[in-house]
Amino acid sequence: MKKELNVLLLVVLMICLSSSMVWAAESTAESNAVAIDTIWTLMAAFLVFFMQAGFAMVESGFTRAKNAGNIIMKNLMDFSLGSLLYWACGFAFMYGAGNAFIGTDGFFLVGGFEHLGLDIPLAAYWIFQAVFAATAATIVSGAMAERTKYSGYIAYSVVITGVIYPIVGHWIWGGGWLSGMVDFAGSTVVHSVGGWAALAGAMVLGPRVGKYNEDGSINAMPGHNLLMASLGVFILWFGWFGFNPGSTVAGTDLSIASIAVTTNLSAAAGATLAMITSWWKYGKADVSMTLNGALAGLVGITAGTAAVNNVGAVLIGALSGILIVYAVEFIDHLHVDDPVGAVAVHGVCGAFGTLMVGFFAIDGGLLYGGGVDLLITQAQGVFATFIWTFTTAYVLFKAIDAVVGLRVTREEELEGLDQTEHGSVSYPDFVPLHWKSVEINKNE
Amino acid sequence: MKKELNVLLLVVLMICLSSSMVWAAESTAESNAVAIDTIWTLMAAFLVFFMQAGFAMVESGFTRAKNAGNIIMKNLMDFSLGSLLYWACGFAFMYGAGNAFIGTDGFFLVGGFEHLGLDIPLAAYWIFQAVFAATAATIVSGAMAERTKYSGYIAYSVVITGVIYPIVGHWIWGGGWLSGMVDFAGSTVVHSVGGWAALAGAMVLGPRVGKYNEDGSINAMPGHNLLMASLGVFILWFGWFGFNPGSTVAGTDLSIASIAVTTNLSAAAGATLAMITSWWKYGKADVSMTLNGALAGLVGITAGTAAVNNVGAVLIGALSGILIVYAVEFIDHLHVDDPVGAVAVHGVCGAFGTLMVGFFAIDGGLLYGGGVDLLITQAQGVFATFIWTFTTAYVLFKAIDAVVGLRVTREEELEGLDQTEHGSVSYPDFVPLHWKSVEINKNE
Amino acid sequence: MKKELNVLLLVVLMICLSSSMVWAAESTAESNAVAIDTIWTLMAAFLVFFMQAGFAMVESGFTRAKNAGNIIMKNLMDFSLGSLLYWACGFAFMYGAGNAFIGTDGFFLVGGFEHLGLDIPLAAYWIFQAVFAATAATIVSGAMAERTKYSGYIAYSVVITGVIYPIVGHWIWGGGWLSGMVDFAGSTVVHSVGGWAALAGAMVLGPRVGKYNEDGSINAMPGHNLLMASLGVFILWFGWFGFNPGSTVAGTDLSIASIAVTTNLSAAAGATLAMITSWWKYGKADVSMTLNGALAGLVGITAGTAAVNNVGAVLIGALSGILIVYAVEFIDHLHVDDPVGAVAVHGVCGAFGTLMVGFFAIDGGLLYGGGVDLLITQAQGVFATFIWTFTTAYVLFKAIDAVVGLRVTREEELEGLDQTEHGSVSYPDFVPLHWKSVEINKNE
Amino acid sequence: MMKKVECIIRKSKLEDLVVEVEELGISGLNITQIAGYGKQKGKQEVYRGVEYEVKLKEKLKVEMVVPSDKVDELIDIITDTSRTGNVGDGKIFVYSIDRAVRIRTGEEGEGVV
Amino acid sequence: MMKKVECIIRKSKLEDLVVEVEELGISGLNITQIAGYGKQKGKQEVYRGVEYEVKLKEKLKVEMVVPSDKVDELIDIITDTSRTGNVGDGKIFVYSIDRAVRIRTGEEGEGVV
Amino acid sequence: MMKKVECIIRKSKLEDLVVEVEELGISGLNITQIAGYGKQKGKQEVYRGVEYEVKLKEKLKVEMVVPSDKVDELIDIITDTSRTGNVGDGKIFVYSIDRAVRIRTGEEGEGVV
Numbered sequence A, B, C: 001m002k003k004e005l006n007v008l009l010l011v012v013l014m015i016c017l018s019s020s021m022v023w024a025a026e027s028t029a030e031s032n033a034v035a036i037d038t039i040w041t042l043m044a045a046f047l048v049f050f051m052q053a054g055f056a057m058v059e060s061g062f063t064r065a066k067n068a069g070n071i072i073m074k075n076l077m078d079f080s081l082g083s084l085l086y087w088a089c090g091f092a093f094m095y096g097a098g099n100a101f102i103g104t105d106g107f108f109l110v111g112g113f114e115h116l117g118l119d120i121p122l123a124a125y126w127i128f129q130a131v132f133a134a135t136a137a138t139i140v141s142g143a144m145a146e147r148t149k150y151s152g153y154i155a156y157s158v159v160i161t162g163v164i165y166p167i168v169g170h171w172i173w174g175g176g177w178l179s180g181m182v183d184f185a186g187s188t189v190v191h192s193v194g195g196w197a198a199l200a201g202a203m204v205l206g207p208r209v210g211k212y213n214e215d216g217s218i219n220a221m222p223g224h225n226l227l228m229a230s231l232g233v234f235i236l237w238f239g240w241f242g243f244n245p246g247s248t249v250a251g252t253d254l255s256i257a258s259i260a261v262t263t264n265l266s267a268a269a270g271a272t273l274a275m276i277t278s279w280w281k282y283g284k285a286d287v288s289m290t291l292n293g294a295l296a297g298l299v300g301i302t303a304g305t306a307a308v309n310n311v312g313a314v315l316i317g318a319l320s321g322i323l324i325v326y327a328v329e330f331i332d333h334l335h336v337d338d339p340v341g342a343v344a345v346h347g348v349c350g351a352f353g354t355l356m357v358g359f360f361a362i363d364g365g366l367l368y369g370g371g372v373d374l375l376i377t378q379a380q381g382v383f384a385t386f387i388w389t390f391t392t393a394y395v396l397f398k399a400i401d402a403v404v405g406l407r408v409t410r411e412e413e414l415e416g417l418d419q420t421e422h423g424s425v426s427y428p429d430f431v432p433l434h435w436k437s438v439e440i441n442k443n444e
Numbered sequence D, E, F: 001m002m003k004k005v006e007c008i009i010r011k012s013k014l015e016d017l018v019v020e021v022e023e024l025g026i027s028g029l030n031i032t033q034i035a036g037y038g039k040q041k042g043k044q045e046v047y048r049g050v051e052y053e054v055k056l057k058e059k060l061k062v063e064m065v066v067p068s069d070k071v072d073e074l075i076d077i078i079t080d081t082s083r084t085g086n087v088g089d090g091k092i093f094v095y096s097i098d099r100a101v102r103i104r105t106g107e108e109g110e111g112v113v
C-alpha cells in the first residue's frame, strides 16, 4: 500500500524534478544499466562516507587521549559543514559549466549539468563527489591535531571544501586545464590536496609543545590507542573499495573488478614493505608505520588504479610502503610536526603515485614504451596542484591566525583540547597519563 | 564444478520452495530488474544490520565503563532474539493478511504474502524488515542503561519486537488504518516507537543512583568513551544509507539517489546546528550533543526523505539539530534519566520529523500549497503511535517489574552490571574510576 | 572529459587483456546480468575483507592490553602477505587446471581459467577468493595470541595462505577429489582449516605463562576490552553477509536472499543459545561466550546455508551455540590454551556445521529422507580436511620452531609482545595492569 | 604537630566521606586508587567456563594531613561514614609528619592544611 | 637518617621537577597518579546541558627518599619548579623513615638512595 | 608498635610476594601502580623513527602494616622473592605508625592487621 503509494508519488516527483535522469516504468536493458550504475555509485559513495570513521579513528588513535574528542569534532564538522558547503558552492565550482579554471554555474545543484553526460541521477553523482570532497578536508585534521583552535579549524574546513579543493578538482576532473593527466580516483585531486594543505597547516601552527628540543632533537609522542588506529586503517581500506572502483561511476563498466584488485594488491604491498623497512631500520616491525604503509599503498595506487596491471600495482604499493617510512622521518626532521603522518601519506605518496602512472601505465607509461609524454603531463599536474594548494592554504591559515587565531595557548595544549575547547574529556572513567610519553631526558 | 553443482541444486530447490519469486534461466530485462532490486534490498539490509554495532557503541560510549558488557549483551539479544521473534510472529503481525489493526497470517514465514505484490524474493523483504524491527528494540536499551535487570530487559525485548512494533508497523506500512500517512523509512514506525518505549522504560525504572539530588539539581554522569560513541555515530550514519534509500526495496527506483542526498544533508545540518546551539548555550561546542545532533538529523529526515527536496532536508535536519539540545535538557529536567538521549533523539525528533513532512513535502506539504490535510494525517499518526506505544510499553514494564523485577539493587548498580549481572568486567586491564563523575557537591 | 577518456582507454585495455570477460558497448540483458553478478561479487568481497577488522577486534579484545599491537600486526600481515601469496601461487594451486589434488597452472593470474566457466571478470572472482584465503589464515592468530614470536608467525602465515589452504580448497571447490561434498561457503574449507591449524599451533606453542597451575587447575585470563570484542563480532556478522550470500558469485541468483536469511537466523540462534547455556551453567549470562555463540552460529551455517531451510538454520545455529560452550571448556581442559576460542568456534563448529548438512539438507539430508549418502560424503570431507590440515600445520609449526623459533621467552611474554616484538605499547596514555587477572591463589 | 591520616575505604564511600570531612574544616585530601588484599573473600567469578577468585579488591586510599588535635574526630568520621559492617571496610593508619609546605606560597606549618 | 619528601604537584610540572631533582644528585623517585581535593576551584564543566563542578583534580604525587641533609635544598627546588602562584600548586610533606633497603643488593642505609 | 613496610617491586614479582607474605601470617596489603624513576636504564624505544628512552618504569608499590617484630622477617621475604639481581629491582622503606584502626569494628592496635 504505502510503499506503492510512495513509489507512485515519487515517480511523479522524479518526472517533474529530474533533468538528467532516465526513467522507465517498464524495465529495459537501458533502464537496468542505469540502475546498475546508480546502485554501484551509491554503494561506493556509502563506503567512501565510511572512510570518515576511519580517519577519525586513525587520527585519534595516533594522538593523545586528552585530544580525542577534539579530533572527533573536527572530523564530524569536516563532513557536516563540508556536505553543506559542497552542496552550496563546491560542486558548482568543480563541475559546473565555466572556464578552464573554475566552474561558475550550478550552485545548490540548481542549473544545468548536461555537459557531464551522466546516465545516473545527478544526485548519485553529487553524493559520490561530496564524500570525496570531505575526504580531502579531513586529511588535514590529523596533521594539525592536538594544538589547533577549534574555531580556527572550522574556518579552514569551510574554505577547503568550498573553494580550494573544488578548483583543483575542476582543473583535473571538471574539464579544466589539467584534464589530460591520469588521476583516476584522486591521488592528486584528493590526497595531495589534503596532504599539501596539511603541510601548510602544520607549518603555520608550529610543533606541539615538547615535540622538539632546543638542541634540535626529537621527542616521540606515541598515539594513545593503536587498536583504534588499526581499526581506522581497516575501515579506510574497506572504504577505498568504494573510492577506487567506485570512480568508474558505472557498475556496468567491468573494469571495476580489476580496479579492486590493483587497489588491494597495492595496499597489501604497501603494508608489507613498510613493515619490512621499519623492521630493517629500527630493529623491530613498527605497528604505526605498518599501518601508515597500508595507507601509503592505497594513496599511491589511487591515480593509476585503472591504468596499471597487477605487477605495476604491487610495485607502486611496495615503493610507496618504503617511501612512507623515509617521508615520515624526513618531515619530522624538518621539524614540521605532523602527529599522524598525513603529509607523508597523502601529500608525498599521492604525488609519488601520480608520477608513477607515467611509468607504469599500460597505455602511455614509460616502461611500456609510451615515452615521457604522460610522465611530463603527470608531473605538471602534481606540481600545479602543489603550488596552488600549498599557497592558498598557507595564506588561508595565516589569515585565520591573524583574525580568529589558529593555535590554542600553551596551557590549553597541556591540559588537552577536550577539556579546554569542548569542556569534557573523552575517557572520564580512566585516568590518562602520559607516563610512556613523558620525556625526562631534556637538558641532561 | 562445485559451484555449478550447487547452482543447479539451488535452481531445483528454488523452484520447489519459492512462491513469490521470479526466476529465469535466461536473463531478461525483467529478471535483471528483479535481481537489481534484490541485491539493493539485501545490501541495504546488511547496512541496517550494521547499525546494531553503531547503537552498541553509542550506548556504551555514553555510559560508564562498569556497564559496557551489559549494553553489549542487551544489544546483541535485541537483535538475536528479535530476529527469531520477528520470524516466528512479528512479520506475520506486521505484513500478514489480516485486518486494519493486525496481521494474522504467515507465522514462521509460512503462508501467502501475495498481497504484498513483491517482485523480490520474500526472504529479501523479510530480512530488510527484520533489521528494522531490531532497530526499534535496540533504541530502548540506551535509555534504560546502567540500572536495568538483565532478565527483565530480555522480557521486554521479546515483546516489543514480537508484538508492539509489528502492530504499529501494520497500521502504517502493512495496510492498516494509518496507511495514509507518509513515513517513508520510519521516523514514526521505527524511531518514535523506540523512543516512546524508551520513555516508558526510563520512567518506570527511575533515575540512576546519584543522578538527581534531593534539592532537584542534576548531576552529570559523563559517558566513558566518547571515541567509541563517535564511531557508533559514524556507523549509524553509514547504516542509514541502507535505512532510507533501501526503503524503496527497489534499486531500479532511481529516487534512491535523491533519498541518499536528503538523508546526508539532513544529518549534516543536524550535526552542525546541534554543535552551534551547544556552543551558544554552554560556551563550548559539546561533543556528545553534536553526535546526538547528527542522529537527530537522521531520525528527523527518515519520514520525509523521499518526499522533500534538498532545501527541505537541510531545514528539517537543522531544526532537529536545534531541537535535540533542548529536548535532552527538557527530559533531564523532568527527572527522566535517559543516559544516551534516546527519548529525545528517537522519540522527539522522530515525531518532529514526521510532522515536518506535512510542511515540507513537495507534494501535499503546507509550504508547497498542499493545505493542512497531510499535516493532520501526519499528526494523527504521530499521536496514535505515541498513545499505543507508551501505554503498552508502560504496562509491560510495570508487569515485568512485578513479576521478574525490572531494576537491580542499589549495590549492584554501584558495583556495575558487568560484574553483578554477567560476572565479568569489560576492561580488566584498566582501572576505571569515575573521578570526573564523582559528585562531591551534594549537601554543600 | 577525463572520465570519458579513461573509460575509452579502459575499453581498449579490457579488450586486449581480458580473456574471460563479456563486454558490450551497448547494454543487453546478458551484459547487464554480468554486471549484476560482478557488482554483487565485488560488494560481497569488500564485506568479507572487512571481516579482517572484525577478527582483529575480537582477538585483541579477548586478549590482554599488552599484546594488542601484536595482534594487529599479525592480522594485517595475514591479509597483506596473504593477498600477495594468493596472487602469486595460492589461486593457481586452488583453481588452476591440474589434478584431483592440486592446481598447477595460473601463477600470478597468468594462464587459462576457462574451465571455471566464469561470466564475471576473473579479477572479481580472484578478489572474492583472496579475502576467503586471508580469513582462514587470520583465524589461527587468535589461538596463538600472546606468546608467539612475530617472525615465526609470519612464516606460518605465508605457508597457510600460499599452500595449505589452497590445496584443501582445490579438493572441495576447485574440482578435486572432494567435489561431491556440500560446503557452500566454507564451514570446512575456510573455518575448519583455520580452526585445525589453530589447534596445531596452540599445541606446539604450549599454554601462556600462568594459564594452568601445577595441580592442573585453570586460571582465567580475561580479555582486556569486551567492547572492542563485541564490535568485532558485529563486524564479522556484517561481513558474513558477504561471505555466505556472496558465495553464489552471482547477484542474478536469487537464492542470495534465502541464504542471507538462513545465515542471520543461525547466528541469532547461536548467540541466544550460547547465552542461555552459559547462564544455566555459570549462573550468569556470560558476555564472551555469547559473542562466541554468534560466531558459532555463523560458522555452523556456512556449509549448509544454501541447502537448508529456515528451521534447519535455526536448529544448526542453536546446536552450534550450545556446542561452543562445551567445546571451549573441553579444549581448555585439554590444556590447549586458545585465548579467543578459535579452535572451538572455527574448527569444532565448522566440522559440526558441515556434518549437519547431511541431516538438514532439503535435498539429500537424512531428516528429509535423503538417506546417509550425503552424511557420509560430508563426514569424509570433514575427516580428510582435519587430517591434512592438522598434520601439515603441526609439521610446519614444529619446523618453524626448530628454525626461527615459534615462541618468545618467558620474560618477553610477561612484558608483553607489543613492547618486546614491536617496541611500542598500544595504550601509552593508560596504565594497564592486570589486577583482575592477577592470580594470587596458586599454592595456597 | 601534624599527622597524616590515611584510610583505605570502599569506592562507594568516597562521596559521603568527603562531604563529612569538609564539614570538619579539613579542606584538602588526596585519593589514590589501590588494589587491596585482605580478609575479604573475593567473589567467585566465571570467565569462559573457568572459575576464579578475584582476591585483589579495588579500594581507595584517602590521605589527609591534619593538625594532631583533629585526628580523633577525623577517625570517628571515617569509621562512621565508611562502615558497612562487612569484611572489607578497610583500615585507618596515622603517621607523624615532620614538615608541611604549601608550594604556592612557600609557607610552612599548620596553616598549610 | 633519611626522610621521605612527598610532594603533590600539577601534572605539567613533572618534567621540570625531575630534571632539577636529578641535578641535585637524587637519583630515584616514585610517581603516583592521585585525585586531589583542595581549595582549588573546580572548573565549571558542562555535559549535555548539565553544569557540574569537578572538585577532584588530577595531580601527581612524587615521593623521594633522601638523606636528611638534602631535604631543605629539595624543598626549595620543588617550590621553585612547581610554583605557578595559582591556587592548586600543591603541598610538600616530609616524613621520617626508619629503614631503607635496596632489594637488588640487600644493602641498607643512605647508600640505598 | 606497628610499622609500615613499603616496597617498590617489579610488576612480575607481585604474585610470588603475596603468596610468601601470606605464609608469614600477614593477611593484608595494598598495591599501588606507580611510575618509578631510578638508575635502571630505560629501554631505547622507537616510535615512527624517533628513538626515545623511557625513563619512567611501571612498578608496583606494596604497602603492608605489620607489628614491629615481623619487619625483619618481612624484609627478608621481600628481598628473596623480588630480587632478580638486575638494576631496577626496587627498594624497601620502613615507617613508624602512630595508630591503626579497623573501620569495620572500630578496634585499634596490633589486632587490626
Ligand SMILES: Nc1ncnc2c1ncn2[C@@H]1O[C@H](COP(=O)(O)OP(=O)(O)O)[C@@H](O)[C@H]1O
Residues within 6 Å of the ligand: D008, D035, D036, D037, D038, D039, D040, D041, D057, D059, D086, D087, D088, D089, D090, D091, F026, F027, F028, F029, F030, F063, F064, F065, F066, F102, F103, F104, F113
Ligand atoms: N596489614 C595491612 N596493611 C595494609 N593494608 C591492609 C592490611 N590489612 C588490610 N588492609 C587493607 O584493608 C582492606 C580491607 O581489609 P580486610 O581484611 O579485607 O577487611 P576488614 O578491614 O573489614 O577487616 C584490604 O583490602 C586492604 O586494602
Ligand SMILES: Nc1ncnc2c1ncn2[C@@H]1O[C@H](COP(=O)(O)OP(=O)(O)O)[C@@H](O)[C@H]1O
Residues within 6 Å of the ligand: D026, D027, D028, D029, D030, D063, D064, D065, D066, D102, D103, D104, D113, E008, E035, E036, E037, E038, E039, E040, E041, E057, E059, E086, E087, E088, E089, E090, E091
Ligand atoms: N590537608 C591535605 N592533606 C593532603 N593533601 C592535601 C591537603 N590539602 C591539599 N592537599 C593536596 O594539595 C592539592 C592543592 O591544594 P589546594 O588547596 O587546591 O591549593 P594550594 O596548595 O595552592 O593551596 C590538592 O589538590 C590536594 O591534592
Ligand SMILES: Nc1ncnc2c1ncn2[C@@H]1O[C@H](COP(=O)(O)OP(=O)(O)O)[C@@H](O)[C@H]1O
Residues within 6 Å of the ligand: E026, E027, E028, E029, E030, E063, E064, E065, E066, E102, E103, E104, E113, F008, F035, F036, F037, F038, F039, F040, F041, F057, F059, F086, F087, F088, F089, F090, F091
Ligand atoms: N630515592 C628514591 N626514593 C624513592 N624511590 C626510589 C628512590 N630510588 C629508587 N626508587 C625506586 O626504586 C626503583 C628502582 O630503583 P633503581 O635505582 O632503578 O634500581 P635498584 O633499586 O636496583 O638500585 C625505581 O624505579 C624507583 O621506583
